[in-house]
Amino acid sequence: MTVVAEPALGDLHTVVEEVWSTFLADGNPILPADGPSEDVHWTAAITVTGAWEAQISVVLSEAAATGVGATMLAIDEATCSTADVRDALGELVNIVGGNVKSLMPGPSVLSLPLVGHGDIAPTSDLQPVRRLDLLWRGEPVVVVVHVPVQDSSTTATTT
Amino acid sequence: MHALIIDDSRTMRAIIARIVKELGFETSEAENGQEALDLLEDGLVPDICLIDWNMPLMDGYTFVTRVRQDPKWRNVTLMMVTTESEHSQIVRALAAGAHEYLIKPFTPDSIVEKLELLGLAAQEIPA
Numbered sequence: 001m002t003v004v005a006e007p008a009l010g011d012l013h014t015v016v017e018e019v020w021s022t023f024l025a026d027g028n029p030i031l032p033a034d035g036p037s038e039d040v041h042w043t044a045a046i047t048v049t050g051a052w053e054a055q056i057s058v059v060l061s062e063a064a065a066t067g068v069g070a071t072m073l074a075i076d077e078a079t080c081s082t083a084d085v086r087d088a089l090g091e092l093v094n095i096v097g098g099n100v101k102s103l104m105p106g107p108s109v110l111s112l113p114l115v116g117h118g119d120i121a122p123t124s125d126l127q128p129v130r131r132l133d134l135l136w137r138g139e140p141v142v143v144v145v146h147v148p149v150q151d152s153s154t155t156a157t158t159t
Numbered sequence: 160m161h162a163l164i165i166d167d168s169r170t171m172r173a174i175i176a177r178i179v180k181e182l183g184f185e186t187s188e189a190e191n192g193q194e195a196l197d198l199l200e201d202g203l204v205p206d207i208c209l210i211d212w213n214m215p216l217m218d219g220y221t222f223v224t225r226v227r228q229d230p231k232w233r234n235v236t237l238m239m240v241t242t243e244s245e246h247s248q249i250v251r252a253l254a255a256g257a258h259e260y261l262i263k264p265f266t267p268d269s270i271v272e273k274l275e276l277l278g279l280a281a282q283e284i285p286a
Binding site for chain 2: 073088094108
């Protein structure tokens with residue numbers, strides 16, 4: 001049975017902070033933003049299927065995405081290529097998605113990540129249930145969890 | 160000491176390589192389980208394989224199973240390094256023959272700790 005459930009916002013924030021502090025510790029913490037950002041240049045998304053179904057996306061500005069690529073690969077931003085950014089964001093969303101999945105009912109499996117320059121629209125049967133608007137180095141980073149539109153399935157929220 | 164790093168992410172291979180090179184390891188890299196198996200078949204003899212789970216072509220679980228089926232690789236230590244953190248997956252990987260299991264995100268210290276448990280840590284990471 002698939003359970004329509006959503007991670008608690010605090011848990012999602014903890015996961016993102018842990019990933020950032022582990023692989024992107026450059027002295028700039030990831031902080032809550034004052035409001036939503038529409039500065040969408042890169043999107044990395046991963047799908048969870050099984051007992052829990054969802055799409056988890058990380059959306060970043062160009063500067064934030066380049067910063068992620070350069071920091072994770074330990075290279076200069078000036079030499080950080082589009083391919084570098086794409087690879088780093090794929091791994092970033094893989095780790096965020098895997099850790100969010102671990103908070104939810106299982107067993108479920110992760111897809112391989114999808115990374116695009118621009119927006120990656122979720123399928124029409126998914127709706128956003130959690131959104132974190134954050135700032136890293138003053139640049140927007142948005143984490144969104146989409147789950148299937150609720151029907152007659154069981155509904156639950158982790159706390 | 161030689162570490163074979165198996166991950167479809169070049170970024171993650173680079174992160175792990177930086178850490179284990181600081182510990183004195185030489186490294187080789189493979190993008191998936193099949194490429195890693197090909198390296199072993201070609202004669203590479205790593206002391207340890209650090210293995211992602213979700214990869215195209217051949218995943219890490221299948222790689223572990225295939226390595227453990229062949230006695231000539233019985234001395235190769237296998238450690239999963241993955242975001243797969245469900246208990247059932249960990250049990251499955253260990254039952255298939257993985258010696259250790261490290262969940263991403265990990266710190267350099269957590270890799271050192273695992274390598275020490277496996278008797279493979281050559282030195283501490285310099286401060």
